[in-house]
Amino acid sequence: MLTELHARVKKHLRENDVRYSTGRQKFIAALHAAGGPRSATHLHTSELDDVPLSSLYRTLTVLENVGVLERTHDGDGVAMFELGEWLLGHHHHLICTSCDIVTDIDLGNDLENAVAEISATVAASHGFTMTGHTLDVLGLCEDCG
Amino acid sequence: MLTELHARVKKHLRENDVRYSTGRQKFIAALHAAGGPRSATHLHTSELDDVPLSSLYRTLTVLENVGVLERTHDGDGVAMFELGEWLLGHHHHLICTSCDIVTDIDLGNDLENAVAEISATVAASHGFTMTGHTLDVLGLCEDCG
DNA sequence: TTAATAATGAGAATGGCTATCATTATACAT
DNA sequence: ATGTATAATGATAGCCATTCTCATTATTAA
Ligand SMILES: [Mn+2]
Ligand SMILES: [Mn+2]
Ligand SMILES: [Zn+2]
Ligand SMILES: [Zn+2]
Numbered sequence: 001m002l003t004e005l006h007a008r009v010k011k012h013l014r015e016n017d018v019r020y021s022t023g024r025q026k027f028i029a030a031l032h033a034a035g036g037p038r039s040a041t042h043l044h045t046s047e048l049d050d051v052p053l054s055s056l057y058r059t060l061t062v063l064e065n066v067g068v069l070e071r072t073h074d075g076d077g078v079a080m081f082e083l084g085e086w087l088l089g090h091h092h093h094l095i096c097t098s099c100d101i102v103t104d105i106d107l108g109n110d111l112e113n114a115v116a117e118i119s120a121t122v123a124a125s126h127g128f129t130m131t132g133h134t135l136d137v138l139g140l141c142e143d144c145g
Numbered sequence: 146m147l148t149e150l151h152a153r154v155k156k157h158l159r160e161n162d163v164r165y166s167t168g169r170q171k172f173i174a175a176l177h178a179a180g181g182p183r184s185a186t187h188l189h190t191s192e193l194d195d196v197p198l199s200s201l202y203r204t205l206t207v208l209e210n211v212g213v214l215e216r217t218h219d220g221d222g223v224a225m226f227e228l229g230e231w232l233l234g235h236h237h238h239l240i241c242t243s244c245d246i247v248t249d250i251d252l253g254n255d256l257e258n259a260v261a262e263i264s265a266t267v268a269a270s271h272g273f274t275m276t277g278h279t280l281d282v283l284g285l286c287e288d289c290g
Numbered sequence: 291t292t293a294a295t296a297a298t299g300a301g302a303a304t305g306g307c308t309a310t311c312a313t314t315a316t317a318c319a320t
Numbered sequence: 321a322t323g324t325a326t327a328a329t330g331a332t333a334g335c336c337a338t339t340c341t342c343a344t345t346a347t348t349a350a
Contacts, residue, residue: 019347021297040337052299057338062297077222077306078337094273105271111263118256119282126250128239129290131283137264138277145274164316166328185306197330202307207328222337223306 002032008087009068016066023051027059028068028083036093036102037072037080074100092134096141103141147177153232154213161211168196172204173213173228181238181247182217182225219245237279241286248286 009028010020030047031038040056048056060081063069068087072080075095080102082088090112094103107115115135123130139145154173155165175192176183185201193201205226208214213232217225220240225247227233235257239248252260260280268275284290 017296019296021347023298053337054300054339055298058298061339071220073218073220073222075218077218077224079222092267094268094271096273097276103271103273105267107263107267111267114259114263115280118252118259119280122237122250122252122256123239123282123284126239126248127287127290128241128248128282129285131242131285133283134279134281135260135264136279137268137273137275138279139268139273139275142272145272162327164327166316168329198306199308199331200329203329206308 002029005032005083005087012068013066018062018066023055024059024063026051027056027063031069031081031083034082036104037070037082039074039078039080041078043081074102093136094141095136095138096144097138098140098144101141105137107135147174150177150228150232157213158211163207163211168200169204169208171196172201172208176214176226176228179227181249182215182227184219184223184225186223188226219247238281239286240281240283241289242283243285243289246286250282252280 005028006020006025013020013024026048027043030043033047034043040053040060044051044053044056051059060069060071060079064071064081067084069081070084072082074080075097082104085091088104089106091104091106094105096102106112115133119133120130150173151165151170158165158169171193172188175188178192179188185198185205189196189198189201196204205214205216205224209216209226212229214226215229217227219225220242227249230236233249234251236249236251239250241247251257260278264278265275
């Protein structure tokens, strides 16, 4: 629910002495509606065309620094932004190699535990201290397939 | 073995009417020694400091276009290059969030099959046509941990 | 209301990467 | 071997996503 998301972000920002301005609220709403990570250009052309790119990028950086956003990169190295895991929950991605749209997916408890255990096993066997994992499924989305 | 790698790349390039020049051979040798994907800057400063960056980038593009290299991106969106899967075999990555070094790992048949099956299952349940998967383990490498 | 501080917007600057083009090296036919 | 066609190289300029600067505006709190 968007109202609850706003409340959680607002509280988090207040704790970090960062203001939840109108522009930042519009931005969070746009990302909430997206259903997956989106690039600055995508957000700018689709939802936030009245916000200057310099302001949009600064908003992204500010919210990332405080942990509200996470930054990834698409196949061309362009930055993509989504809500942090503590807001969205742990999940994975379907990446369409044709239209480049990324969709959030939840594995469910059984599959998620299996992935976590596999990751932990292989990390341990290499003397690696695991803090997380990423599983992306590549292919064609329902529209492109 | 490096000699065999050179032979396979040479054959592949010949079939695509691309020459396996001395510079390209040095580049393949450097990547072979790396043990994981590396950025153009990393390769330039460590192994190939006498090769101009413009030539290095062109080499990367040419070898990627013909399928000898695959391009990914690190946490800052900087391009990383590694040998294609048909040369290196399917594998996954340990990504150190401290020093940013990426290490190739092989899951072994059992774990690999499990990951592939999980990916296929979740793809199917979303009407997604899977063509591949990526599993990265994040954390601290043996040196940084 | 005022003073202090934070957010915004316009534009310049940065940096990784690519395009251009003249020069040099390689392959192949003669 | 020699010449010719074509590909590779290197210096440089250009591109574009992103960040920085700084003057202006909005928000907070005394
Ligand atoms: Mn996501
Ligand atoms: Mn690899
Ligand atoms: Zn698609
Ligand atoms: Zn490390």
